[in-house]
Each structure stands twice: as structure tokens, then as C-alpha cells.
Amino acid sequence: xxxxxxxxxxxxxxxxxxxxxxxxxxxxxxxxxxxxxxxxxxxxxxxxxxxxxxxxxxxxxxxxxxxxxxxxxxxxxxxxxxxxxxxxxxxxxxxxxxxxxxxxxxxxxxxxxxxxxxxxxxxxxxxxxxxxxxxxxxxxxxxxxxxxxxxxxxxxxxxxxxxxxxxxxxxxxxxxxxxxxxxxxxxx
Amino acid sequence: xxxxxxxxxxxxxxxxxxxxxxxxxxxxxxxxxxxxxxxxxxxxxxxxxxxxxxxxxxxxxxxxxxxxxxxxxxxxxxxxxxxxxxxxxxxxxxxxxxxxxxxxxxxxxxxxxxxxxxxxxxxxxxxxxxxxxxxxxxxxxxxxxxxxxxxxxxxxxxxxxxxxxxxxxxxxxx
Numbered sequence: 001x002x003x004x005x006x007x008x009x010x011x012x013x014x015x016x017x018x019x020x021x022x023x024x025x026x027x028x029x030x031x032x033x034x035x036x037x038x039x040x041x042x043x044x045x046x047x048x049x050x051x052x053x054x055x056x057x058x059x060x061x062x063x064x065x066x067x068x069x070x071x072x073x074x075x076x077x078x079x080x081x082x083x084x085x086x087x088x089x090x091x092x093x094x095x096x097x098x099x100x101x102x103x104x105x106x107x108x109x110x111x112x113x114x115x116x117x118x119x120x121x122x123x124x125x126x127x128x129x130x131x132x133x134x135x136x137x138x139x140x141x142x143x144x145x146x147x148x149x150x151x152x153x154x155x156x157x158x159x160x161x162x163x164x165x166x167x168x169x170x171x172x173x174x175x176x177x178x179x180x181x182x183x184x185x186x187x188x
Numbered sequence: 189x190x191x192x193x194x195x196x197x198x199x200x201x202x203x204x205x206x207x208x209x210x211x212x213x214x215x216x217x218x219x220x221x222x223x224x225x226x227x228x229x230x231x232x233x234x235x236x237x238x239x240x241x242x243x244x245x246x247x248x249x250x251x252x253x254x255x256x257x258x259x260x261x262x263x264x265x266x267x268x269x270x271x272x273x274x275x276x277x278x279x280x281x282x283x284x285x286x287x288x289x290x291x292x293x294x295x296x297x298x299x300x301x302x303x304x305x306x307x308x309x310x311x312x313x314x315x316x317x318x319x320x321x322x323x324x325x326x327x328x329x330x331x332x333x334x335x336x337x338x339x340x341x342x343x344x345x346x347x348x349x350x351x352x353x354x355x356x357x358x359x360x361x362x
Contacts, residue, residue: 017317025310032303035296085253117240117283119257141284142240 047149050168054159057144059112061137062124067112069159076109076166076186077159078179081145083115084122086153092172093130099179100134109183114139116153160186225266233262233272237279237287246289 048054056070069077080096082089096111103109113136115123120138127136139145148157151170158167166186173179234248239255247255247262258279265275279287291297341347 032299035299083254085257117254119261122257138282140282141280142286143284146284 048147048157048165050165052165053163054157054165055147056163057147059114059135059137059144060140061135062115062120062127065135067110067135067137069163072110073163074161075107076161076183078109078111078183079114079144079148079157079159080111081114081116081139081148081150081153081155082126083118083153084126085118088172089126089154090130092154092174093126093132095173095176095179097130097132097134098176099183102176102180103183104134108187111135113137114144116145116150117142158182158186223267225263229266230259230263233266233275234259236272236276236289238289240283240287247287 054069056068058066058068060066078096078099080092082093096113100109100111103111111134113127113132113134115136115138118138123136123138126132148155154172156167156169156173157165160166167182169182231248235246237247237258239245239247239250239252239258241254242250242252245255247258262275265278270278276288280292285292285297291300293301341351
């Protein structure tokens, strides 16, 4: 015969959730917290700063040619974010093309125009209007702009020969000379 | 006017009329196949998409040039006969998942759809258990065996003395 407190303990025990349910709930909670933590860490990791290595990325131009920065080591890469709906981008378009023309034959500087959240017909009109001849392509799924964490357009990032970020320009360049001066510093 | 002359004049008119009629039929058929989508049709798709430039504004009400371009793109794609789903897929492929008003059901996004109902069901289950235990729980008063009359004067010497004195007093009083 069981005593009264023993019966009460047995009843209390039967009311409790099964151990596996409690374990599963805790595991789900921990998993959820880990996910939230990873998300927060990712969200709070700032943009690539000057001196940091730039992860390799690829850009497929409107013409279908693909440029992979991993294959361009030893060269200075000028990454310009633009959009056809962006008025300040128009200010620097001619200057960028002029700068590209001055480095084109040397082969040491690669210009990549990354078209940010744009529609292709308007982007092609923009390229035609300003006579851009350097590589330009859409930022598919906004992967490149997210990697650089751009805040708007235009923005220009210059990557040195070692693949490190050497210079950041937010807003339009005001002259070809300004662009050349920055690129020359990175080349030296 | 001779019969031959009449025929010569009438035939070109008939041919012209037949040509115009045929052109009209073909134009109407072409129009029926690719009707120009209305603003409502465009906005019905645009409402399901968000402007990736100006955050938290749906494409149907976004006033920027970029959004106007995207609405034009939607109109063009609708005219080409694409469905809303196909257009959304195109936008996701070009601009990423963040253009969608609701997260796509893949990868970790499933948690958004699974966790709330699971948490709700878990809460319902807990409430049910708590109510059930409150209903079935017996009063938890300790069961005390019935008290038997105890003559405390037999155990306590002071009480025994008081009892004895009271007894004496009672006898003297009588």
C-alpha cells in the first residue's frame, strides 16, 4: 500500500510533460536563438572597409560576358554602382568613360559598371546615351551591392592589385581628373 | 456603259473592301491576343512587390522613377501573356527575394510560416493541460486522523497540580 504523499507525487509526475517533449522544446528554442544570433551578426557586420579583402564576385554584362574578380588579381578594379533612374549617375557617366579610355590600353585597370535595381531597356538606353564602352551588367539579385552594403547610387569602390579595398567614393565624381588621381594613387 | 466596263470598275472596289475587311479581322485578332493591360491589372501584380530602393513601399504606390519603370515592365510582361507568378519570379531573379511582399517558402523562410502556428498550438496545449489539472486536482489538505480526547494532566505535571488544587478547592467549597 502506498502512502498518501507517494500517491500525490505519482499524480504530480503524471501531470508533467514527457521528457522528450521538454527536450525537443528546448532544442527548438536554442536553434531559434542561434538563428536569430546569426542573423543579427550578419546584419551588424558593417560594410567592407578600406584595407579589407574584397570577396570575389562575378558580373555578367548586358552583352553576356562574365567578369570574375578572382581572375583579375594583379589588376586594379574600379567598381561603379549606377542606375538609369539615378540623376547623379548621369553627372559622372562621361567622366568615368573618359577615365576608362585613358587606362584601357594599359590593361592594368578594369572598370566594372554594376547596374543597381534597374530595368534593362532603360539601362541600355543609359549606356547608349553616355557612350559607355566599359563592362556594364545588372546586379542580379542585388548580390554585389549587398556585399559592398552600398547606401545608394552612385558609389564607386576601387580594389587594389592585392584584392583589398583601396578607395570608396559615395556620390558622383566631379571630374575625370578626380577619378584618375585616385586610380593613380592605387596603381602606385 | 457596257457590262465589261462595269465589271472592270467594280472589281478593284470589291478587292479593296475585302482587303480592308481582312486587315480589320487580323488586327482585331491580334489585339484580342495581346490586349493592353489595364492599370488595375498592373497594380494587382505591383501590389505583391516591394520597391527595393525605397523600403517598405509597395510597387503600386511607389512614386519614384525606378518604380514607374518597373510598373511599365510589369505592363509589358502582362501584355506578353506572362502570369503574375512568372512576373514575380522574374523580379526575384533580378532584384532578389526582398522585392516580394511575403517571404518565399524556401530555406529558413519556412520558419516564418511554421513557427507561429506551432507556438500557438503549443500555447493551446499548455492552457488545456493547466485547466485540466486545475479541474482534477483534489484539495491538498493533509488528512489528519480523528483526534482522540487526551488527558493532558497525565503528561503535564503543572496541569496535574492545577487539576489537583481545583479538585481540592471544589471539595472545600462543598
